[in-house]
Amino acid sequence: ASTLGAAAAQSGRYFGTAIASGKLGDSQYTTIANREFNMVTAENEMKIDATEPNRGQFNFSAGDRVYNWAVQNGKRVRGHTLAWYSQQPGWMQSLSGSSLRQAMIDHINGVMSHYKGKIAYWDVVNEAFADGNSGGRRDSNLQRTGNDWIEVAFRTARNADPAAKLCYNDYNIDNWSWAKTQGVYNMVKDFKQRGVPIDCVGLQSHFNSNSPYNSNYRTTISSFAALGVDVAITELDIQGGSAQTYASVVNDCLAVARCVGITVWGVRDSDSWLGANTSPLLFDGNGNKKAAYTSVLNAL
Numbered sequence: 215a216s217t218l219g220a221a222a223a224q225s226g227r228y229f230g231t232a233i234a235s236g237k238l239g240d241s242q243y244t245t246i247a248n249r250e251f252n253m254v255t256a257e258n259e260m261k262i263d264a265t266e267p268n269r270g271q272f273n274f275s276a277g278d279r280v281y282n283w284a285v286q287n288g289k290r291v292r293g294h295t296l297a298w299y300s301q302q303p304g305w306m307q308s309l310s311g312s313s314l315r316q317a318m319i320d321h322i323n324g325v326m327s328h329y330k331g332k333i334a335y336w337d338v339v340n341e342a343f344a345d346g347n348s349g350g351r352r353d354s355n356l357q358r359t360g361n362d363w364i365e366v367a368f369r370t371a372r373n374a375d376p377a378a379k380l381c382y383n384d385y386n387i388d389n390w391s392w393a394k395t396q397g398v399y400n401m402v403k404d405f406k407q408r409g410v411p412i413d414c415v416g417l418q419s420h421f422n423s424n425s426p427y428n429s430n431y432r433t434t435i436s437s438f439a440a441l442g443v444d445v446a447i448t449e450l451d452i453q454g455g456s457a458q459t460y461a462s463v464v465n466d467c468l469a470v471a472r473c474v475g476i477t478v479w480g481v482r483d484s485d486s487w488l489g490a491n492t493s494p495l496l497f498d499g500n501g502n503k504k505a506a507y508t509s510v511l512n513a514l
């Protein structure tokens with residue numbers, strides 16, 4: 215195969231990218247994105263501040279631009295994200311307790327009903343666990359509504375769109391030896407045991423010098439999969455852009471049947487949230503394929 219999407223499809227997987235609605239007028243960007251990728255995540259446009267800027271008033275204009283571009287070009291869409299401590303609109307930041315809990319439920323219902331039947335995977339809850347050695351929850355306004363907020367979010371999501379696969383998504387849960395990874399693993403295990411509806415775990419996989427790729431990544435992927443969930447690599451970028459590390463990530467996903475696909479967090483280095491100077495993606499700022507691109511294509 216000669217593109218990332220077609221190469222991933224040889225093993226029944228997808229290869230995706232984050233898409234920013236503001237760049238859909240850049241023909242170099244859309245040409246590469248359309249050619250190479252067959253799954254799309256809106257980089258910001260389906261987040262809480264974008265979709266419900268005022269309480270009870272939903273706005274899907276930017277989210278729909280990304281969604282429509284993807285579907286009109288034959289791609290599937292990952293929804294990102296419904297319940298998160300970050301990128302909350304001001305009105306939500308100032309809520310707490312039962313009114314925040316209800317606002318979270320209403321938000322999930324509002325967004326998921328708009329996209330009902332259209333989203334392959336939803337990141338229902340994003341980044342709910344703490345960094346460091348606790349293995350516990352991150353403090354946030356949502357967490358302070360009660361420890362059951364995550365399972366309430368998943369149960370709400372299942373009812374809102376039974377066709378979507380429901381994911382828990384986080385960063386720094388790539389290294390199997392880290393407490394945060396174990397904390398998420400134990401939550402997913404508990405959810406599966408108690409019948410809380412969860413279908414997938416998203417490993418964001420933002421690799422850098424503080425959280426580098428580790429060869430136990432394959433153990434992380436296979437361990438989550440063994441709980442009976444799909445695993446997706448959802449926001450891959452590698453600071454420095456090592457071709458060898460990119461190949462290792464691909465090989466680790468391919469080694470696990472339930473690793474369903476890989477999404478990189480942007481098209482060209484110049485599109486990266488990290489800044490082009492860190493060279494984290496598969497195309498350079500001129501749209502040329504990098505060594506990491508060839509390495510990924512050959513590994514798929």
Ligand code: XIL
Binds near residue numbers: 449
């Ligand atoms: C980032 C976007 O790339 C930026 O444009 C935005 O300013 C901040 O959010 N984890 C996530 C993503 O789940 O939503 C974040 O995306 C990157 C980290």
